[in-house]
Amino acid sequence: MFRFLKLLGKNLAQGPSTDPFPAKEAHTPERFRGRVVVNPEQCVGCRICHHMCAGGAIRIEDNEEKTGYNFTVWHNTCALCGMCRHYCPTKAITLSTDWHNAHTQEDKYDWAAHYSIPYLACAGCGAHIRMLPPQLAARLYAHSPVDMTDLLKLCPSCRQLAAARREEISNDTHEQE
Amino acid sequence: MNLFSDIVVRSPWLYRINAGSCNGCDVELATTACIPRYDVERLGCRYCGSPRHADIVLITGPLTLRVRDKVLRVWQEIPEPKVTVAVGICPISGGVFRGGHSIEGPIDRYIPVDVNVPGCPPRPQSIMEGVLLAKKIWLDRLNGIAPGHKEERHVSLP
Amino acid sequence: MSDIFSLISQSATGLFHLVVFPGGLFALLFGLVLKGIDRKVEARLQRRVGPPLLQPFYDLVKLASKETIIPETANKTLFMYAPLLGFTGMAVCLALLPVPGVYYGMENMGDMLVFFYLLPLPAIALMVAGSSSSSPFGALGFSREMTLMFAYEVPLLLVILAVAMQVGGEGSAEFSLRKIIEYQREHGSFGFTLSMLPAFVAYLLYLPGTMGVPPFDVAEAETEILEGPLLEYSGGLLAFFQLTSAMKLVIALGFGVVMFFPGTVAGGPLVNIVWFAAKCLLLMLVALTLCKAATARMRIEQALSFYLKYPATLALVSVVLAWVSL
Ligand code: SF4
Ligand code: SF4
Ligand code: SF4
Numbered sequence: 206m207f208r209f210l211k212l213l214g215k216n217l218a219q220g221p222s223t224d225p226f227p228a229k230e231a232h233t234p235e236r237f238r239g240r241v242v243v244n245p246e247q248c249v250g251c252r253i254c255h256h257m258c259a260g261g262a263i264r265i266e267d268n269e270e271k272t273g274y275n276f277t278v279w280h281n282t283c284a285l286c287g288m289c290r291h292y293c294p295t296k297a298i299t300l301s302t303d304w305h306n307a308h309t310q311e312d313k314y315d316w317a318a319h320y321s322i323p324y325l326a327c328a329g330c331g332a333h334i335r336m337l338p339p340q341l342a343a344r345l346y347a348h349s350p351v352d353m354t355d356l357l358k359l360c361p362s363c364r365q366l367a368a369a370r371r372e373e374i375s376n377d378t379h380e381q382e
Numbered sequence: 383m384n385l386f387s388d389i390v391v392r393s394p395w396l397y398r399i400n401a402g403s404c405n406g407c408d409v410e411l412a413t414t415a416c417i418p419r420y421d422v423e424r425l426g427c428r429y430c431g432s433p434r435h436a437d438i439v440l441i442t443g444p445l446t447l448r449v450r451d452k453v454l455r456v457w458q459e460i461p462e463p464k465v466t467v468a469v470g471i472c473p474i475s476g477g478v479f480r481g482g483h484s485i486e487g488p489i490d491r492y493i494p495v496d497v498n499v500p501g502c503p504p505r506p507q508s509i510m511e512g513v514l515l516a517k518k519i520w521l522d523r524l525n526g527i528a529p530g531h532k533e534e535r536h537v538s539l540p
Numbered sequence: 541m542s543d544i545f546s547l548i549s550q551s552a553t554g555l556f557h558l559v560v561f562p563g564g565l566f567a568l569l570f571g572l573v574l575k576g577i578d579r580k581v582e583a584r585l586q587r588r589v590g591p592p593l594l595q596p597f598y599d600l601v602k603l604a605s606k607e608t609i610i611p612e613t614a615n616k617t618l619f620m621y622a623p624l625l626g627f628t629g630m631a632v633c634l635a636l637l638p639v640p641g642v643y644y645g646m647e648n649m650g651d652m653l654v655f656f657y658l659l660p661l662p663a664i665a666l667m668v669a670g671s672s673s674s675s676p677f678g679a680l681g682f683s684r685e686m687t688l689m690f691a692y693e694v695p696l697l698l699v700i701l702a703v704a705m706q707v708g709g710e711g712s713a714e715f716s717l718r719k720i721i722e723y724q725r726e727h728g729s730f731g732f733t734l735s736m737l738p739a740f741v742a743y744l745l746y747l748p749g750t751m752g753v754p755p756f757d758v759a760e761a762e763t764e765i766l767e768g769p770l771l772e773y774s775g776g777l778l779a780f781f782q783l784t785s786a787m788k789l790v791i792a793l794g795f796g797v798v799m800f801f802p803g804t805v806a807g808g809p810l811v812n813i814v815w816f817a818a819k820c821l822l823l824m825l826v827a828l829t830l831c832k833a834a835t836a837r838m839r840i841e842q843a844l845s846f847y848l849k850y851p852a853t854l855a856l857v858s859v860v861l862a863w864v865s866l
Contacts, residue, residue, distance in 0.1 A: 282475035284502035307512035434774035461607035
């Protein structure tokens with residue numbers, strides 16, 4: 206019956222187990238899911254994250270001049286679920302461990318991350334395309350027999366043409382033999 | 383006067399309003415009070431049971447149609463000056479419930495919110511940061527820096 | 541002429557006792573500090589840091605700065621005066637509280653039965669408050685407070701009776717606090733007297749009930765009935781309830797000290813005040829803080845049967861022992 210006294214005594218002896226948080230930085234686990242960050246270098250604009258997002262926090266829109274796209278994550282409706290990170294094919298979107306999220310009402314609609322990611326002109330026809338990021342290309346075509354450096358600067362239709370042309374040339378050489 | 387308001391803000395009493403939340407945020411709120419690791423009481427806070435005793439209101443949930451009028455009524459019962467904190471993404475934007483047929487939120491359509499603490503749910507430390515921010519706003523309001531929302535007190539119903 | 545002088549000086553000392561010591565200022569400060577210590581120690585017992593020591597003062601200042609709302613459907617007069625009822629009751633009661641070695645209560649007035657009548661006043665104020673606020677939770681709190689009061693007043697009366705009979709001897713009873721202190725000075729404190737020990741334990745158990753702390757905070761249960769009678773109070777009026785509660789704390793503890801440990805130490809009045817305060821503090825830590833930190837709320841009928849079973853029986857044992865030992 207008096208076990209609780211023992212417990213209270215132990216508590217008293219051990220001292221408070223409170224984090225000194227507001228005075229000091231709190232401990233954050235390594236895998237903590239905090240605010241979403243995007244690496245614009247890696248994003249290819251496939252919109253999978255937008256499709257997966259439970260809270261509808263991600264918006265991907267072409268800019269007015271159609272020279273690139275604007276990538277917006279509004280933290281105020283992000284559920285920190287990590288689905289975007291899970292499904293992003295290029296691992297461009299991740300969750301940081303930053304949880305310092307309290308802000309005043311004035312900042313409500315500014316509490317977002319904006320990225321503008323440029324398109325590049327296709328080396329063939331000049332259409333605006335999002336180029337495959339070099340790191341990704343290196344990984345994807347590591348074992349490709351074809352040299353991709355020039356091909357990657359082309360838009361899909363120009364690339365098709367280029368491929369067809371390449372076929373032609375190789376056929377020609379084949380016939381000559 | 384300044385000393386007076388300095389002392390006043392050392393005793394922020396908290397009051398929770400659940401505007402149809404999934405309970406995730408409410409659990410985190412309870413955590414701040416009940417778990418020694420966070421211990422919100424050391425900031426002078428106390429969760430009180432009555433809206434009449436509250437200084438800082440913590441609203442969770444996306445404001446569903448069913449609770450809307452009750453939430454607004456309870457909110458109006460709270461004596462001035464009060465500071466309103468929206469906890470979780472639900473009251474701020476509707477969160478994962480956004481666009482649902484029974485969702486009346488975001489809550490700032492009806493209630494002047496002062497502080498937003500996004501997260502689903504926000505971690506307890508984040509909520510405590512929100513409370514500290516609310517305390518600052520309260521202090522400013524007492525010192526007459528930011529206008530209180532006494533005039534906006536009538537809440538518009540559609 | 542001399543009559544007038546003595547009257548004036550009497551009322552002047554009376555006023556002093558009411559406003560400065562032991563009532564009024566001293567009791568308010570002491571009560572609030574006690575509450576601060578209580579909260580701090582409770583937090584430590586639960587491995588928390590706890591609020592600053594002066595938190596009760598901050599709370600009061602805060603409440604004074606807030607808007608006071610009076611519900612439209614409430615009975616306004618009763619609603620406004622209910623907090624004052626408890627406050628004045630406690631203020632008067634404090635003027636009669638002896639501080640052994642310093643002050644022995646007013647002449648012809650420092651009587652245990654007066655305490656028995658005045659001590660429930662804050663509870664009655666709460667009941668008036670609850671029923672006048674026109675809130676269903678207030679009404680619920682009213683009925684709970686009433687039930688609880690009946691529960692804890694029984695052991696209190698028996699404790700008082702036991703002490704009075706022990707002092708009176710010869711089958712008679714002596715209710716004057718002055719006499720009780722004198723008797724204990726000669727025969728040793730009741731807290732160390734075997735026949736009075738059950739009564740002391742009963743008083744220890746009475747304390748959490750009358751102060752409305754867990755496990756007997758049924759009437760002001762904030763999680764069940766939204767603080768019941770206090771639900772509708774805000775701002776300054778709520779501050780009055782807090783002040784009342786702080787003063788009641790001093791009275792309830794001081795009364796216990798006077799009944800069971802009125803011993804004094806050598807030295808001036810200042811030393812004795814400190815000694816008295818230290819005893820009050822110890823009593824509070826044992827009876828209230830430990831209890832608060834370790835228990836959860838009872839249901840109202842559990843509290844009722846608890847009080848009528850254990851503390852009442854214990855006090856009754858003391859009454860019988862006091863009666864037999866004559
Ligand atoms: S974490 Fe979830 S809610 Fe947030 S942006 Fe990614 S998918 Fe959307
Ligand atoms: S962040 Fe990832 S998933 Fe989203 S558009 Fe960019 S590449 Fe696609
Ligand atoms: S923000 Fe997330 S955890 Fe909080 S109430 Fe809404 S859905 Fe639940």
